[in-house]
Amino acid sequence: MNGSKQTPARLARWIVPRAVALAAALSLTSAAAVPAPEPIKIGVIGEASSVAGASITAAAQMAADDINAHGGVNGRQIEVIVYDDHSSAADAVRAFQRAATEDKVSAVIGSYISEVALAIEPWSGRLKVPFITPGAASTDISKHVHDDYAQYKYTFHGWLTSAFIAQSICDFDKDTIVKDFHAKTTVIMSEDAAWTTPLDARYEDCLPKAGLKVLDHIRFNPDTTDFTPIFNKIEGEHPDIITTGISHVGVQPTVQWHDQRVPIAMDGQSSQATTSSFWKDTNGDAEGVITATAAAPGVAVTPFTNPFTEAYTKKNGVSPSYCGYTSYDDVHIIADAIKRAGSTDPDKMVDALEKTHYVGTIGTVEFYGRDDLYTHALKYGPGLVTGSFIQWQNGKQVTIWPRAIANGKISFPAAIKTPHS
C-alpha cells in the first residue's frame, strides 16, 4: 500500500470479484432461508410465583417442545410466549391485550384463578382470541358463554367447573367415605372466592344425596392465617369428616389442623395439595389429607399421563399441579384444533375446538355445546374426565379413587377418628 495509488482500474479489479462472491453468498443464504414459515404463537398467562400457576407455563412449554419435535402443526412450529400476571386480574388483562395486539398470538391459555379468568373472558370476545383456562373453575365462566354465545364463544374451560368438582367429590364420598368408613355427617369448610360459590351450592345439594348430612357451612376470608377458631368451631359440631373447598389457602390450614391434632379427616378440593411440593411446604403435616386432582404421579389415567408426569418432574423438580396437566393438554388441544381447522382464524378455531375429542393426560377431553347449561365447560363423566383423588401417605400422593386406577387404599393417621375406627 505504501506510496501506491488507487487507480479506478485497480479498484475495479479489487472490487468486482469480491462483489460477485458476496452476491453469490447472499443469494445462497437467502435461498436456504426461504421456506421457514411463521410459527404459531400461543400466549400463556400464569402465576409464576405460585405453585399451581407456575405449572401452567412450565407444562405449556413442554407441550410446545413435544409438538415441535414431531414436526409442528401443518409444518409450522409452536411458539409459546409466557406472561406473568402476579395473580392480579388487572395484570392478566394487560398481558392478554399485549398477547393479542402486539405479539399476535393465535390463542391464549391462562390462569387458575376464577377472578382472573373472569376478567380475561370479555377480552377474548372483544379481541376474538380463543382462550382456555387450565384451572379456573367458576361456573360463571361457562354460563357467560351460554348466555351470550356470539360474544363469549372464544372462552373454554380446560379443567372441570366447580359444580362438577363438587359432584366428583360427592361421588367419591358416597363410594368410599360413606360406604367404607360409615361417615354420616360433614361440615363444609371453604374459602370465600368466585370458584367456591357454585362449588358450595353443589355440595349442599349432592353431599346429602351421597349420605352425608351437612351440619354447618363455614366460609372464610382467603386472607385468613389463623384457622384455630374455625377448627375449634367445626370440632364442636362433631362431624365425621370436613369437606374442603380451598385453593388460595392450603399450607396454613393443613399445618394448623395437624399441629392442633384436629381428630377429623379432611377431604374435598385442596388445590395446593395437588403438587408434590406440598409435603415439603407443610413439613409432612399433609399426612392423611385427601384432595380431588387431575392426575397424580405413578397412575396412568391415560397412556399419556405417566410419561408427562415423569418428564415434568425430571425437568422441574416437583410434580405438576392439576393445572400443569391441563395446561399441557390445552396446548395439544389448540394445536389439534388448528390442524383440523386448517387455519388460525379465530372463528374456525372455535368451531374446531367445539368438536374436540382429544385423549390427553387427564382423560378424554370434550367440551359442552352451545345448548348445554355450561357451554364450553369440560365434559364430566366416566369415559371422559372424572378427575382422580389422592391421599398424602408417607410423603407420597397415593391415588385412591376411581378404584379402576387406584394404586393404594385410604388410610388415616392415628390421630384421626372416623366412625369406622
Next chain:
Amino acid sequence: MTTALQILVDGFAISAIYALAAVGFTLMFGVSGVLNLSHGGIMVIAAIIGWWAAGQLGLGTYGGTIVGILAGLAAAYLTYFVVVRPIQASRKIPREETEIFLLTGTLLWGIMIQVGMAALFSDNPVTIRPLIDGVVNVFGVRTPKNEIMIAAVCWIVIGLLWLLINRTRVGKSMLAASINPRGLTLLGFELSRIYFLVWSIYGTLAGIAGVLLASFLGVSTANAGQLTASAFSIVVLGGLGSVSGSLLAAFVVGYLETITAYLINPTLRPVPALLLLVLVVYLRPQGLLGRR
C-alpha cells in the same frame, strides 16, 4: 363456657406474637423517628430463610430458627444502610420532608422484598416445624405445646427488652434519644451509634416474631403488606412510640380478632379492630397510651 376459654387461650398466643412484632416497630419510631413500612417484608425474610435453612439446608428446626433470626437481623441492617441512612443523611432532601421520604423509601423497599422473595421462593406459605410438638390440655382446651412456648418466648423477650431499656446504660441513652436527641448529642453521645443499636434490637425482634409466626401459623410473601399494616395499626392504636401502649393494643387487637372469628364469622376477623382504629383516630388521636 368452653368457647370463652378457647377464646382466652387462642387469643393469648396470637396477641403475644402481635405484641413482639409491634414492640420493635414502635421502639424504632420512638427513638429514631422512622416508621419502617418494610416491617412485614423483614418478618417474611426471617420466616422464609428460617424455613429454607431448616428444611432445604437440613439444619433442623433449631438451626433454622437461629438462621431465620439472623436473616431478620441482616435484613434490618440492610434496610438501615441501604434505604434509611442515605435518606437521613441526604442534603438534597429538605429536613421537613425526611419523614415522608423515609415512609416512601421503606414502603418501596418492602415491596421489593416481597416481590424478590416471591420470585426466589414462590408465594406459597411456608411453615417451620414446631419447636415442641404435641398438644396439652389448658382449662379443657386442647392447645399445641408450641403455642404455649411461643407465648412464653414472646413475654421473655419483651421482659428482656424492658430490662435493657430501663436498667442498662445503653437502654437509658436510647430512652433519652427518644425524648431529646439534641440534648443527648450535646452530652457527647453519638446518635448514629444509638440508631444502630435500635436497628439491631429491632431486627432481632422482627426476626424472632417472623420465625415464631412461621412455626405457629405459617407465613407467605403475600402476607408482607398485611403484617406491616397490622403492626402499624397496633402502634397507632397504642400510641406512636409508646411501648406499653403497643403491648396493650396488641392484646386488644388479638382478642378482638379472635372473638370475632369465634362468635361472629371468621370472614369478618380483621374488621372490628379496624373500626376501633378509626374510632381511636377520631376520638383519641394520640392513641390509647400516647403521650402528646
